[in-house]
Amino acid sequence: MPPEAKSVTTEEKSPAQRDTLAIRDNRTGRDYTIPIERDAIRAMDLRQIKVHDTDFGLLSYDPAFQNTASCQSAITYIDGDAGILRYRGYPIDELAERKTYLEVAYLVIHGHLPGKSELDDWVHDITFHTMVHENVKKFIDGFNHDAHPMGILVSSLAALSTFYPDAKKVGDEGSRKLQIRRLIAKIPTLAAFAYRHSIGMPYIYPSNDLDYPSNFLSMMRTPSPTLIREKREVDEHLAHAMDILFILHADHEQNCSTATMRTVGSSQADPYVASAAAAAALYGPLHGGANEQVVRMLQEIGSKDKVPALIADVKEGKRKLMGFGHRVYKNYDPRAKIIKKTADEVFAVTGRNKLLDIALALEEVALSDDYFIKRKLYPNVDFYSGIIYQALGFPTDIFPVLFAIPRMSGWLAQWQELVMDSEQKISRPRQLYTGSPERHL
Ligand code: CMC
Numbered sequence: 001m002p003p004e005a006k007s008v009t010t011e012e013k014s015p016a017q018r019d020t021l022a023i024r025d026n027r028t029g030r031d032y033t034i035p036i037e038r039d040a041i042r043a044m045d046l047r048q049i050k051v052h053d054t055d056f057g058l059l060s061y062d063p064a065f066q067n068t069a070s071c072q073s074a075i076t077y078i079d080g081d082a083g084i085l086r087y088r089g090y091p092i093d094e095l096a097e098r099k100t101y102l103e104v105a106y107l108v109i110h111g112h113l114p115g116k117s118e119l120d121d122w123v124h125d126i127t128f129h130t131m132v133h134e135n136v137k138k139f140i141d142g143f144n145h146d147a148h149p150m151g152i153l154v155s156s157l158a159a160l161s162t163f164y165p166d167a168k169k170v171g172d173e174g175s176r177k178l179q180i181r182r183l184i185a186k187i188p189t190l191a192a193f194a195y196r197h198s199i200g201m202p203y204i205y206p207s208n209d210l211d212y213p214s215n216f217l218s219m220m221r222t223p224s225p226t227l228i229r230e231k232r233e234v235d236e237h238l239a240h241a242m243d244i245l246f247i248l249h250a251d252h253e254q255n256c257s258t259a260t261m262r263t264v265g266s267s268q269a270d271p272y273v274a275s276a277a278a279a280a281a282l283y284g285p286l287h288g289g290a291n292e293q294v295v296r297m298l299q300e301i302g303s304k305d306k307v308p309a310l311i312a313d314v315k316e317g318k319r320k321l322m323g324f325g326h327r328v329y330k331n332y333d334p335r336a337k338i339i340k341k342t343a344d345e346v347f348a349v350t351g352r353n354k355l356l357d358i359a360l361a362l363e364e365v366a367l368s369d370d371y372f373i374k375r376k377l378y379p380n381v382d383f384y385s386g387i388i389y390q391a392l393g394f395p396t397d398i399f400p401v402l403f404a405i406p407r408m409s410g411w412l413a414q415w416q417e418l419v420m421d422s423e424q425k426i427s428r429p430r431q432l433y434t435g436s437p438e439r440h441l
Contacts, residue, residue: 032049073253083332092248093338096247109180140194145198145200157273216242238349248406255287258414261277261411265418282404291400292400293323294386301362333381
């Protein structure tokens with residue numbers, strides 16, 4: 001048996017000792033000391049912990065990565081308990097109030113806000129890369145008339161890889177820079193084409209004289225008479241609201257789609273196929289598809305008096321309250337607060353969306369109910385964004401696409417960070433095998 005560890009107070013320990021973790025393996029009685037860095041231990045340090053010399057070593061088991069950091073990142077900071085979100089150190093509310101999406105995309109990707117000439121070059125480059133090859137239209141044409149626009153977006157992002165074989169040079173800084181500009185510029189065009197195809201309307205080409213959100217709204221030209229008053233005239237308040245929504249969705253550290261971007265990117269696949277995979281992850285109803293589900297849920301509720309019945313179903317575990325809860329936020333999602341304010345700006349132009357009253361009633365009941373309080377379930381970004389999108393005249397199918405457009409800058413920033421990180425290797429999790437021992441036919 002090992003000797004009893006002498007009790008030493010934290011103050012008595014040297015700084016080197018303080019930043020370590022002492023582990024005793026009760027299977028063997030052996031002691032190990034593992035360094036702690038940034039409040040984390042390296043999982044590989046556990047491998048030295050063995051019962052026999054020939055053992056593989058101790059693994060950590062973490063389905064769904066609930067307590068595993070897969071990278072060091074300098075892009076986005078979230079304090080889920082305090083409801084804080086910052087891009088490159090700047091609070092999200094300051095950015096949403098004072099910057100455009102393209103400035104924020106530059107910030108997320110480059111690490112600093114652009115100076116005047118940097119911004120001019122950036123906006124120029126993005127603007128002049130918005131066109132897609134004519135053949136892209138042809139294969140979008142091949143989708144069924146009622147194809148979900150997110151399915152079209154995922155496929156067309158992947159297809160861009162075949163148009164830009166130079167993108168395979170992921171280690172080349174110049175190539176990365178070019179693909180980043182192309183992807184941020186082209187995703188609104190692909191999104192708008194996907195949408196126009198899904199409603200059986202002709203595609204509208206990008207307009208280089210419009211800013212990023214106005215160009216997108218112009219290419220969408222939804223049937224909403226308030227969205228586009230006349231050909232190419234986009235309401236500036238609505239374009240501004242769209243821009244804020246883009247800012248709020250730009251990045252959110254290691255969420256499901258970003259983790260996918262990094263995983264696929266770690267095999268040195270090009271950023272087109274990697275972002276197609278990320279978009280596929282975003283498509284799911286527990287991620288970017290949630291805003292679509294929120295609107296469907298609110299439509300199904302239909303009126304405020306039906307809210308208690310829905311809450312009762314949720315508490316009985318019959319269904320989830322879509323747009324509520326978050327893996328990281330255990331407080332009000334700071335993006336949801338800003339979206340709530342943006343809604344007023346939109347409704348001043350479009351008229352109030354009656355779903356908002358149901359949403360507000362639902363939020364009030366949920367936030368005062370023990371079930372939600374105990375589990376720290378608050379509205380997330382998707383709870384109100386769908387209501388705004390609907391007021392803008394967008395059908396529910398397009399909502400996850402509206403999320404994917406700005407998230408492209410986050411995916412690319414994270415991909416770039418991954419490619420430049422000398423500690424990163426191809427992603428390859430371990431497993432705990434639970435199948436049959438060796439057997440024979
Ligand atoms: N409605 C009702 N109960 C919920 C909900 C909800 N929306 N979310 C979590 N819970 C309950 C869950 O049943 C569990 O209860 P119990 O402890 O009794 O088993 C507890 O809260 C903890 O939930 P969890 O499933 O362990 O939490 P998670 O971190 O795995 O899931 C989530 C996070 C976002 C997937 C989940 O909250 C959810 O499904 N929400 C609805 C979908 C949604 O709005 N997604 C958008 C997320 S924000 C945008 C984005 O980043 O994609």
